Amino acid sequence: MKRLALGLGLAAVAGAAVAFVATAPSPVAPERLEAISELEGDAQAGETLFWAGGCVSCHAAPEAAGEEQLVLSGGVRLASDFGTFIGPNISPHPEAGIGGWSVAQFANAMLAGVSPDGGHYYPAFPYGSYARMSDQDIADLFAFLGTLPESATASLPHEIPFPFNIRRSLGGWKLLFFSDEPRVALGGDDAQIARGQYLVEGPGHCGECHTPRNALGGFVGDAWLAGAQNPEGEGVIPNLTPGGKSISGWSATDIAYYLESGFTPDFDSVGGSMVKVQKNMARLTSGDREAIAAYLKALPERPNGWE
Amino acid sequence: MKFRTLFAAALIGAAGFAPAIAADEPQVVRQEMMKKNGADVGTLAKMVKGESPFDAAAALAALTEISEVAATFGEHFPEGSETGFETEAAPAIWTDRAGFDAKVAEFKEDADAAVAAAPADLDGLKAVFGPLTQNCGSCHETYRLKKS
Numbered sequence: 001m002k003r004l005a006l007g008l009g010l011a012a013v014a015g016a017a018v019a020f021v022a023t024a025p026s027p028v029a030p031e032r033l034e035a036i037s038e039l040e041g042d043a044q045a046g047e048t049l050f051w052a053g054g055c056v057s058c059h060a061a062p063e064a065a066g067e068e069q070l071v072l073s074g075g076v077r078l079a080s081d082f083g084t085f086i087g088p089n090i091s092p093h094p095e096a097g098i099g100g101w102s103v104a105q106f107a108n109a110m111l112a113g114v115s116p117d118g119g120h121y122y123p124a125f126p127y128g129s130y131a132r133m134s135d136q137d138i139a140d141l142f143a144f145l146g147t148l149p150e151s152a153t154a155s156l157p158h159e160i161p162f163p164f165n166i167r168r169s170l171g172g173w174k175l176l177f178f179s180d181e182p183r184v185a186l187g188g189d190d191a192q193i194a195r196g197q198y199l200v201e202g203p204g205h206c207g208e209c210h211t212p213r214n215a216l217g218g219f220v221g222d223a224w225l226a227g228a229q230n231p232e233g234e235g236v237i238p239n240l241t242p243g244g245k246s247i248s249g250w251s252a253t254d255i256a257y258y259l260e261s262g263f264t265p266d267f268d269s270v271g272g273s274m275v276k277v278q279k280n281m282a283r284l285t286s287g288d289r290e291a292i293a294a295y296l297k298a299l300p301e302r303p304n305g306w307e
Numbered sequence: 308m309k310f311r312t313l314f315a316a317a318l319i320g321a322a323g324f325a326p327a328i329a330a331d332e333p334q335v336v337r338q339e340m341m342k343k344n345g346a347d348v349g350t351l352a353k354m355v356k357g358e359s360p361f362d363a364a365a366a367l368a369a370l371t372e373i374s375e376v377a378a379t380f381g382e383h384f385p386e387g388s389e390t391g392f393e394t395e396a397a398p399a400i401w402t403d404r405a406g407f408d409a410k411v412a413e414f415k416e417d418a419d420a421a422v423a424a425a426p427a428d429l430d431g432l433k434a435v436f437g438p439l440t441q442n443c444g445s446c447h448e449t450y451r452l453k454k455s
Contacts, residue, residue: 234398235452245455262444267349268341269440271447278444304455 023171025114033104036135041103041143049141051283053130053203057276058087061153072097073151078124079232082217083160085124093150106142107135113174120170122158123177123217129205131180132198177218183207184224186298196295199288200225209237209273212305225296226305232273236306243301255293256286334392337383340376347373348440354429355436361429367422373439374418381411397452407450414442 027033050056056064059072073096074089091097098106105116113120113127121127133141163169183201186193200206212220212228227239227246238246247255254265259281262270270278281289329335347369353359354366384400384407400407421435 230452235454238453261352263348263352263440267345267352269443269447271444271451272453273448275444275448 019172020168022175023168025118025120025171026112026174027108027114027118028104028112032135033107036107036139037102037104039103039136039139041139041141041146043140043143043147046137046140046142046144048284048288049133049137049203050144051280052199052288053141054205054277054280055090055145056280057273058125059090071149071151072145073153074155075153080124081231082122082164083158085122085158085160086156088155089151089153090145091148091151092146093152096152096154097150098145099150103139103142106145107138110138110141111180113170113178120167120174122160122167122170123173126205126208128178129202129208131178132182132202137203173217176216184300186295190294190298192291192294193298195288196291196293196298199284199292200295204292206240210240210305220305223302223305225299226302228305230272235272236304239302239304240296241299241302242297244304246304247296248301252290252293252297255296256289259284259289259292260286329392332392333383333385333388334394334396337380337396338392338394340380340383344373344376348443351432351436352440355433361432363425363427366432367425370418370421370426370435370439374415374422377411377415377418380414381408393454395451395454397450400450403449407446410442410446410450414446417442 055072056069058076058078059074060069060076061071061073062076064071072089072091074087076087078085078087089097092099094100101116108114108116109121109125110127110130110133112131113123113125115121158165182197184197186197207219207225209231210225210227212223212226213231214220225240227244228237230237238244240247242248250258250265258264258270259278261282262275262278264270281292330339350359350369351366354361384396386401388394389396389398389401417435417439421439424431424435426432426435
């Protein structure tokens with residue numbers, strides 16, 4: 001009996017040790033970080049990534065408009081089933097923001113969800129999408145962020161209850177759900193669709209809201225961009241595949257015009273959280289909006305993810 | 308034969324009668340008002356996009372109709388009309404009525420300004436079209452909820 005207890009105890013310790021190792025944050029490979037550090041960041045090219053990535057939606061001050069949006073002081077509250085996340089200050093302020101970061105530290109945050117002190121970030125920061133970004137785009141975006149005004153506003157702690165406040169547990173989430181692979185295999189080598197895929201699955205992180213999630217916050221399999229319950233409350237996030245009625249009747253031109261103007265084909269307007277997203281999309285080139293539309297039209301049909 | 312005719316007449320009558328009841332419901336009234344807005348914005352957007360030629364009279368008619376909708380739109384959200392008839396009105400309309408009323412008032416103000424400007428050319432229309440239609444998303448961001 002005693003031996004059994006000892007055996008169980010040892011097994012538990014061994015299991016905990018395995019879990020401890022498995023949930024340890026794993027940063028980007030040193031060779032890749034080195035390669036990124038050697039790149040010349042182009043701030044002007046980085047601005048496109050900045051709007052495509054929707055940084056201002058969470059990192060500008062709440063209700064900021066126009067030029068104020070470029071002050072990334074943080075403070076936007078993002079409610080979820082796991083608690084409320086509060087966008088931190090990512091302005092170039094050396095203490096309050098990320099002004100003291102190296103491009104390698106930035107790459108670790110964007111591509112692996114690992115902070116400069118080696119901890120896990122919550123996936124409310126959509127590194128699960130940003131992980132698909134290219135080395136040059138990371139360097140360019142970092143260069144652009146460095147040109148923005150500094151803000152001394154202190155970041156606020158997230159309001160996350162137990163057990164989700166144990167950051168180590170995010171290692172388990174990453175083990176289960178983190179991937180930097182393409183979300184769908186579309187075949188073919190259409191350059192426009194490939195560009196759309198990169199923007200939607202990478203910096204644009206459209207799937208973070210438009211794909212349904214399971215109870216642990218991972219994407220439901222085989223329902224990419226099929227629409228989902230609104231994570232912030234009532235209502236639904238539309239199905240973007242040609243399988244739902246949300247936008248299946250829209251042409252690629254209709255989709256690109258919606259992203260540019262906020263108008264649907266029957267001149268209804270954008271609403272909800274998409275209002276901010278659409279304003280960001282309006283800053284892209286028409287070529288990029290057309291690429292996003294081409295990719296959405298090429299998606300496999302899926303039934304509505306919220307039903 | 309007579310029975311059949313009566314039956315058909317009853318069906319036609321019912322078909323005509325049912326929407327007549329629904330049409331009085333505030334949910335349906337406001338949906339129709341928004342559809343009218345959509346049609347008018349479409350008329351204007353096609354001119355702005357260059358898909359149809361600028362027509363001063365048609366533009367003013369559309370702007371006037373939008374301003375008429377804006378004038379009474381806020382009256383069609385009484386207590387008890389929070390749900391039903393596939394409404395996409397967000398609960399925030401009733402929990403934050405002052406905020407909603409302020410949005411409708413801004414919309415009305417911009418619509419009246421556009422009518423007063425009576426655009427005489429395409430540039431004139433473009434100058435009022437942007438400020439007017441930014442009200443759509445600005446209000447729908449908080450007060451409209453997609454359910455399908």
